[in-house]
Amino acid sequence: MAFRDDVRRIRAIAWKDLTTERRSKAGFNSVVALGVTILVLFGFALGPDAQALRDAAAGAIWLSALFAGVLAFNRSYQVEIESGALDQLLQYPGSRWAIYVGKLIANALFVGLMLLIVVAVGIALFQVKIPTAWPSLIGVFALGAVGLVVLGTFYAAMASRSRAREVLLPLLLFPMLVPVLLAAISATKALLVGDIMHESGAWIKLLAAYDLIFLVATLWAFEYVIEV
Amino acid sequence: MVTVQSELAIETKGVARRFGARWVLRGISFELQPGEIVGLLGSNGSGKTTLLRIFGTLLKPTAGSARIYGHDVATETDAVRSELGFLAHTPGLYEDLTARENLKFSAMMLGLPAENNLDAALERVGLGHVINERVRGFSAGMQRRLSVARLLLRHARVLLLDEPYANLDTAGITLMNEIITEAGHAGGAAMVVLHELAPAAGVLDRTITIVNGKVAESKPAPVPRVRGPLRAATATAGAGGGP
Numbered sequence: 001m002a003f004r005d006d007v008r009r010i011r012a013i014a015w016k017d018l019t020t021e022r023r024s025k026a027g028f029n030s031v032v033a034l035g036v037t038i039l040v041l042f043g044f045a046l047g048p049d050a051q052a053l054r055d056a057a058a059g060a061i062w063l064s065a066l067f068a069g070v071l072a073f074n075r076s077y078q079v080e081i082e083s084g085a086l087d088q089l090l091q092y093p094g095s096r097w098a099i100y101v102g103k104l105i106a107n108a109l110f111v112g113l114m115l116l117i118v119v120a121v122g123i124a125l126f127q128v129k130i131p132t133a134w135p136s137l138i139g140v141f142a143l144g145a146v147g148l149v150v151l152g153t154f155y156a157a158m159a160s161r162s163r164a165r166e167v168l169l170p171l172l173l174f175p176m177l178v179p180v181l182l183a184a185i186s187a188t189k190a191l192l193v194g195d196i197m198h199e200s201g202a203w204i205k206l207l208a209a210y211d212l213i214f215l216v217a218t219l220w221a222f223e224y225v226i227e228v
Numbered sequence: 229m230v231t232v233q234s235e236l237a238i239e240t241k242g243v244a245r246r247f248g249a250r251w252v253l254r255g256i257s258f259e260l261q262p263g264e265i266v267g268l269l270g271s272n273g274s275g276k277t278t279l280l281r282i283f284g285t286l287l288k289p290t291a292g293s294a295r296i297y298g299h300d301v302a303t304e305t306d307a308v309r310s311e312l313g314f315l316a317h318t319p320g321l322y323e324d325l326t327a328r329e330n331l332k333f334s335a336m337m338l339g340l341p342a343e344n345n346l347d348a349a350l351e352r353v354g355l356g357h358v359i360n361e362r363v364r365g366f367s368a369g370m371q372r373r374l375s376v377a378r379l380l381l382r383h384a385r386v387l388l389l390d391e392p393y394a395n396l397d398t399a400g401i402t403l404m405n406e407i408i409t410e411a412g413h414a415g416g417a418a419m420v421v422l423h424e425l426a427p428a429a430g431v432l433d434r435t436i437t438i439v440n441g442k443v444a445e446s447k448p449a450p451v452p453r454v455r456g457p458l459r460a461a462t463a464t465a466g467a468g469g470g471p
Contacts, residue, residue, distance in 0.1 A: 005339050012336035016322060023324040023362070084318030087286055088378075092337040093309040
């Protein structure tokens with residue numbers, strides 16, 4: 001019964017966050033614009049060499065998604081802070097992890113859509129050829145996005161009560177994301193060049209393991225970061 | 229509201245709270261009986277809101293203990309939250325949702341039957357004509373009324389109201405007083421943070437004054453609570469719903 005109540009709360013929070021985001025639009029547009037802009041800047045920095053662009057594509061795409069994602073994670077708690085809604089949210093009875101999972105689902109859809117656009121632009125901009133193992137590539141992007149969203153949503157909650165949350169979030173998040181980024185970039189890079197060394201499988205397993213560990217750890221720890 | 233029980237509605241013993249090196253509360257002890265409505269008075273920074281936030285499980289006391297209907301606010305938060313209706317100083321609304329959607333979200337979080345009484349609550353607070361309008365366009369008074377409508381959904385046994393009359397017009401103040409009085413009649417308790425007693429005249433049983441984080445005075449309200457039949461709700465809110 002209690003679990004069913006938590007599922008209902010998860011649905012409520014995800015619905016509220018997605019409805020708010022869909023109505024305001026400014027948030028999604030600015031997050032996507034930032035991601036695409038960073039990609040273009042990477043393109044300028046790397047120069048016109050097509051091979052250099054292709055070699056750097058995986059890193060550029062993931063880093064663009066990371067920087068744009070930080071903006072999205074900050075926004076997801078900003079809407080709670082602005083009018084004191086976080087206090088009301090914490091006033092409802094029920095498990096605190098339900099709040100986290102609700103926000104996680106909303107952020108996953110939001111960041112997933114952003115990543116889709118960034119990847120499409122990245123493929124076009126960096127002249128990447130779609131590999132034959134494209135389903136695996138989609139899996140890597142999905143697993144990488146999960147890792148990004150799990151940690152981003154968690155650390156955004158931790159930073160949300162600080163006045164310097166915009167600065168604090170990247171400082172907390174980036175070091176923790178290193179293993180996820182390393183695995184995601186390496187797996188993406190390997191798949192984009194045809195996985196000659198058969199190394200993508202190991203990176204994908206590592207990425208999945210990180211996702212699982214971080215998900216379990218953040219589900220457990222969320223109560224301690226959101227409650228004062 | 230539910231029937232009166234033998235346990236105390238609110239019980240505090242030596243509640244203290246420190247922010248950094250500064251002690252905001254320095255050992256607050258008092259009791260509220262079920263059905264009792266108490267005004268919490270004090271100058272700015274005296275610790276009224278901090279105390280209310282401790283009762284509301286939004287802050288933990290540094291020392292001492294507080295109980296709501298026997299449940300410790302620091303360790304039995306879920307049970308306490310089920311008993312409370314907390315009206316904060318800020319509206320805590322989502323501006324890109326409509327008035328009805330804000331209540332729908334609250335109902336979903338509370339596990340109330342879908343669409344249950346949402347429109348009735350909005351009608352009661354005088355927002356029946358803006359049910360499907362986004363909160364972004366609401367005046368401060370209308371947002372306050374919507375916060376009150378959200379409070380009505382909770383059927384709480386203890387109301388914690390932080391400056392509930394802020395931004396409300398005369399009709400809004402009357403409505404607020406009706407809601408507080410109804411809570412008392414039904415055996416619930418209410419703690420109302422106030423800066424001046426005038427709007428709450430005839431509503432309170434007692435006042436507690438906090439000075440420098442300590443209870444300086446606890447005495448019967450100067451205008452005793454009216455225990456007669458409630459007046460019908462007459463409140464309406466429009467463009468002039470708030471200043």
